[in-house]
Amino acid sequence: MTRWLTALLAAWLFHTPAIAADPAPVRLVIKPLLCVLDKTATTCSVTFDIRWKSTQPADYCLADSVTPDPLRCWQRSVTGDMKHERSFSDDFAFWLTPPAGGARLSEVKIEVLRVGSTDRRRERRTRHVWDVL
Amino acid sequence: MKNLLKIALLGLMAANASGQAPATDAGAETNALELPEERRWRLGAALGYGERSNPLIQSDDIPVVIDLDIAWFGERWFFDNGDLGVSLVDNRLFTTNLVARVNSDRTFFGKTNTRLVSVRMMAGGATGALADPATGETLQTPQPLKPPKRDYAVELGLETLFGGEWGQATFRAFHDASGTHDGYEISADYSYRFTRGRFSVAPMVGVTWKSSDLSNYYWGVHRDEDSATLQFYEPRGGLGWETGVRASYFLSKSVRFAVSANYERLQHSVAQSPLVVRDHVSGYFAGLGWQF
Numbered sequence: 001m002t003r004w005l006t007a008l009l010a011a012w013l014f015h016t017p018a019i020a021a022d023p024a025p026v027r028l029v030i031k032p033l034l035c036v037l038d039k040t041a042t043t044c045s046v047t048f049d050i051r052w053k054s055t056q057p058a059d060y061c062l063a064d065s066v067t068p069d070p071l072r073c074w075q076r077s078v079t080g081d082m083k084h085e086r087s088f089s090d091d092f093a094f095w096l097t098p099p100a101g102g103a104r105l106s107e108v109k110i111e112v113l114r115v116g117s118t119d120r121r122r123e124r125r126t127r128h129v130w131d132v133l
Numbered sequence: 134m135k136n137l138l139k140i141a142l143l144g145l146m147a148a149n150a151s152g153q154a155p156a157t158d159a160g161a162e163t164n165a166l167e168l169p170e171e172r173r174w175r176l177g178a179a180l181g182y183g184e185r186s187n188p189l190i191q192s193d194d195i196p197v198v199i200d201l202d203i204a205w206f207g208e209r210w211f212f213d214n215g216d217l218g219v220s221l222v223d224n225r226l227f228t229t230n231l232v233a234r235v236n237s238d239r240t241f242f243g244k245t246n247t248r249l250v251s252v253r254m255m256a257g258g259a260t261g262a263l264a265d266p267a268t269g270e271t272l273q274t275p276q277p278l279k280p281p282k283r284d285y286a287v288e289l290g291l292e293t294l295f296g297g298e299w300g301q302a303t304f305r306a307f308h309d310a311s312g313t314h315d316g317y318e319i320s321a322d323y324s325y326r327f328t329r330g331r332f333s334v335a336p337m338v339g340v341t342w343k344s345s346d347l348s349n350y351y352w353g354v355h356r357d358e359d360s361a362t363l364q365f366y367e368p369r370g371g372l373g374w375e376t377g378v379r380a381s382y383f384l385s386k387s388v389r390f391a392v393s394a395n396y397e398r399l400q401h402s403v404a405q406s407p408l409v410v411r412d413h414v415s416g417y418f419a420g421l422g423w424q425f
Contacts (some may be wrong), residue, residue, distance in 0.1 A: 036383055038328040040298055055152065091386075111386040115333050116326060117171060120228040120294040121206055123301050125322065126214045 013030040023111055023123070026054040028062075028096050035088075043089045044125030051081040052096055052106065065093045088112065150313075177202035180419015181389050188399060188411040190254060191280050193244045197418050216291075228294045234307065236286040238351040249275040254407035255364045266359040279360040280408055283351055286313035300325035309347070316347025322375075334380040343400060345370040352403045366407050371400030381422070391422040 029051045035044035050062065057078050061070035067090070074080045088110070095107035117123060183197035202212045209220045211230075218232040252260035263272040290307030301324050308317040322339030348368040349355075359365040378397035384390060397414040404412035 032331075034331060034383060034385060036328055036331055036333065038326065038333075113383055113386045115328060115381075119171065119206060119220070119222065120223075120296045120301075121211050121213070121230065122171070122175070122204075122294055122380075124213055124216075124292075124294065125301075125303065125324065126216055126234075 022122065025056065026052060026060065026096055026105040028052045028094065028108050030094055030108045030110070032060060033108065033112050034113060035112045036110060037089075039114065039118060045087045046085070048084045048086065048094075048110075049101045050084055051083075052079065054078045059099050060096050061099050062071075063095055063097050063101075070099075071099070135278075170237050171206075175202060175204040175206070176425040177422060178425075179418070179420045179422035181391070181418060183349050183393075183416065183418025183420070185395075185416035186411065187244065187416055188404075188409045188414055189241045189245065189280050190408055190410050191245055191248055191278060192241065193246075195208050195240070195244060197416075198420075200418060200420070200422075201421050202384055202424075226295070230292050230294070231289070232292055232307075233287060233289050233306075235308070235422055236309075236318075236347075236351075239283055242280060242283045242351075245280045247277050247279040249364055250278045251275045253362055253364055254278065256407055257405045260366075261364070265361055266365075272361050276361040279357045280362075281355070284313050285311075286350075287311040288318070289424075290318075307312045312351030313342045314347045316342050316344040316350065316370075318347060331383045332380070333383070336376070336378045336379060338376045339372070340372060340374045341400075342371060342372050343403075348400065352406045352408055354407055364407055366405075368402040368406055370402075371402045373400040373403070384421075387424045389422045389424075390420075392419045393417065 031049045032046060035046055036045060052060065052062075054077070055062065057076045059073065059075050060077065060080065061073040062080075062082070063070045071084065071094075072080075072082055089112060091109065091111050093107055093109045095104040097104055149421040162212065168348075177203075179200040180198065181200075183200075185195045185197065187194050202214060205211060211218050211220070216232050216234045218227060218230040220230050222229040235350075251263060253263050263276050265272060286309045288307040290305060292303060292305040292376050295302040303320075303322050305320045306317065309315050318341060320339060320341040322337055324335050324337035326333060326335040345368070348370055352370050354363045354366040356365060375395065375397035377393065379393040380391070382390045393416075395414075395416045399412050399414065401408065401412075405410060
């Protein structure tokens with residue numbers, strides 16, 4: 001039992017991208033990363049807490065995959081933070097980029113998860129044949 | 134059985150005659166809400182630990198370390214974790230499906246063992262002296278006690294699904310199509326899902342009527358099984374109920390921490406069977422779930 005839980009915890013921790021992404025010179029941290037929608041809801045309305053930190057001062061802009069223009073730019077900075085309100089219904093990404101654009105220095109994906117379905121068949125409660133719950 | 138098949142065939146004919154594509158209404162609703170199209174396959178697995186109690190004598194509780202979710206949904210046909218179905222009617226108010234499934238009572242008869250006992254198992258949890266069923270003579274030496282064997286039954290039936298902001302409700306009626314128990318089962322359940330942030334919880338309640346034939350096949354002691362250790366017993370049909378809850382905390386779009394618990398009260402006549410040591414079945418599971 002204990003071995004099972006340890007193995008599961010280890011598997012999840014090694015799956016977490018935050019650990020692997022630590023050595024990057026610029027790190028973007030955004031909360032929340034996930035919006036959970038019930039079947040009756042169509043959009044997420046979220047206030048994002050956006051923070052970034054760099055190992056060296058430079059010009060950075062925050063961009064996303066929805067709007068063509070940067071949301072905000074910082075000059076000769078090593079850190080930055082902002083609040084950002086948005087309504088959305090699909091996955092999208094934020095990233096830090098130089099003012100000229102191009103490179104994505106640090107990227108964060110925002111995900112939308114829909115629980116439930118308008119197809120009632122997908123809401124069936126079944127007791128599986130091959131297990132018991 | 135014949136009536137059920139007639140109803141199913143009439144339903145199929147009605148759906149075909151009207152040229153109604155069951156997924157059309159649902160699709161229109163989906164478009165109206167501008168929801169993305171769902172994938173036809175739903176594949177998932179949960180790893181963790183759980184157990185389901187076994188009410189059968191001389192049997193072990195059933196451990197659960199993995200819970201698989203394998204389903205496919207087409208326009209009409211679907212496969213949902215062992216259930217094969219076809220949609221007959223799908224409109225704004227309800228969805229009715231014709232479904233073939235495998236009876237779940239057989240699950241309890243998979244992990245049994247034999248033990249030498251000095252008493253005879255009788256109805257209502259009572260025990261008596263070991264006795265030869267043919268002569269009635271009392272036996273002095275311990276005799277083997279082993280639960281009888283039971284087969285899987287393939288059942289065919291109709292289910293109607295309702296759903297809305299008030300929750301989900303299901304009505305089902307199934308009859309044995311494999312000639313295993315020749316009985317039927319009628320059930321109804323209701324569930325409601327609350328979602329707050331990353332947390333989702335769905336309690337449910339349900340009732341099930343199992344016919345005499347079904348109850349007797351799985352939980353009766355048949356004439357040819359009447360032995361020194363098991364007394365003949367023939368349960369009647371009856372009503373059981375269950376309640377449960379499923380909760381999830383979503384760590385990401387595809388990974389969640391899942392917990393479920395379930396309590397099922399056996400119908401009285403089954404609970405009185407010499408084959409039954411508990412009047413209920415309880416189960417729980419906790420683990421990490423992946424949706425692929």
